[in-house]
Amino acid sequence: MSTALVDPDAVSEVEETTAETGIQSFLVTFIIRRFNPEVDEEPRWVDYDVEVYSTDRVLDALHKIKWEVDGSLTFRRSCAHGICGSDAMRINGRNRLACKTLIKDLDISKPIYVEALKGLPLEKDLVVDMEPFFAAYREVKPFLIADSKPEPGKERIQSVVERERFDDTTKCILCAACTSSCPVFWTDGQYFGPAAIVNAHRFIFDSRDDAGDVRMDILNDKEGVWRCRTTFNCTEACPRGIEVTKAIAEVKQAVLRGR
Incomplete structure (x- = not known):
C-alpha cells in the first residue's frame, strides 16, 4: 500500500x-x-x-x-x-x-x-463499463408503447390513482447501485438485474401503455424476475429510496396473474 x-x-x-x-x-x-x-x-x-x-x-x-x-x-x-x-x-x-x-x-x-x-x-x-447494464435496460423496452393515438390537441388522461400505481419506480436515475449490489448479478452476467425490472415495472403498470404483456414475456425468463432471491440489497442500495424489492415482487405477481 x-x-x-x-x-x-x-x-x-x-x-x-x-x-x-x-x-x-x-x-x-x-x-x-x-x-x-x-x-x-x-x-x-x-x-x-x-x-x-x-x-x-x-x-x-x-x-x-x-x-x-x-x-x-x-x-x-x-x-x-x-x-x-x-x-x-x-x-x-x-x-x-x-x-x-x-x-x-x-x-x-x-x-x-x-x-x-x-x-x-x-x-x-x-x-x-456500463454497457451491460444499459443493454439489459434497453431490452425491457423502457418507453411508452401505445396502440392508439390521443385525440388531436389532447393528452392521454390519467387519474391521480393511476399515476400513484407506478410513481415510485419513476424515480430511477440509472446509477446501477441496485443492480451492482445484487449477488445474483455478480455471479450471472445474463440476469436483467433490479434496475431493468424497476424500469419495466414503471411501464407495465402505466395505464396509458399497451405493451405490458410484451415486457412480462421478456422478464418471464430464466434470467428475468425469477432469478431474484429477495435479499433486499437493491432496496438498501438505492439512493432514491425506491422500494426495488417490492417492485420486483409486483412484477412477479403480474406475470403470474397475466397482469
Whole structure:
C-alpha cells in the first residue's frame, strides 16, 4: 500500500479557512482501489490523507485528491446533486453516490475505503463499463408503447390513482447501485438485474401503455424476475429510496396473474 502526502500549503489554507468560518476540519484517510489497465495487472489499494470539512461529501474529497494530490485518479461525476447517478461507487463496502455521502456520517476514526461498483467490467480506477447494464435496460423496452393515438390537441388522461400505481419506480436515475449490489448479478452476467425490472415495472403498470404483456414475456425468463432471491440489497442500495424489492415482487405477481 502506497501513501500520497498532502500538500502542506493546501493544509495551511484549510486551517486558515477553518479559523475564519468556524467549520471544523478533519484529517481523514481514504484508501482507494486504483487500476490503470495500461500498467496494472491487478487493482491495487492506494491511501491518501485528506483534510476535509465536516460538511464535505466523499465527492469533495475525491475532487481534492484529484486536483491537489494525484491528477491521475479517475472517476465519473456530473451534476453532483444526486440526480445524474454517474458517481455511484462502493464506499466502505456499500453502494452509494459519492455526492450524497457526507463524510461526517461515516466513521472517520477509521480509513474510508472507496472502490468501483462490483459486477461490471472495470475500466479504470472507479470507472466501470456500463454497457451491460444499459443493454439489459434497453431490452425491457423502457418507453411508452401505445396502440392508439390521443385525440388531436389532447393528452392521454390519467387519474391521480393511476399515476400513484407506478410513481415510485419513476424515480430511477440509472446509477446501477441496485443492480451492482445484487449477488445474483455478480455471479450471472445474463440476469436483467433490479434496475431493468424497476424500469419495466414503471411501464407495465402505466395505464396509458399497451405493451405490458410484451415486457412480462421478456422478464418471464430464466434470467428475468425469477432469478431474484429477495435479499433486499437493491432496496438498501438505492439512493432514491425506491422500494426495488417490492417492485420486483409486483412484477412477479403480474406475470403470474397475466397482469
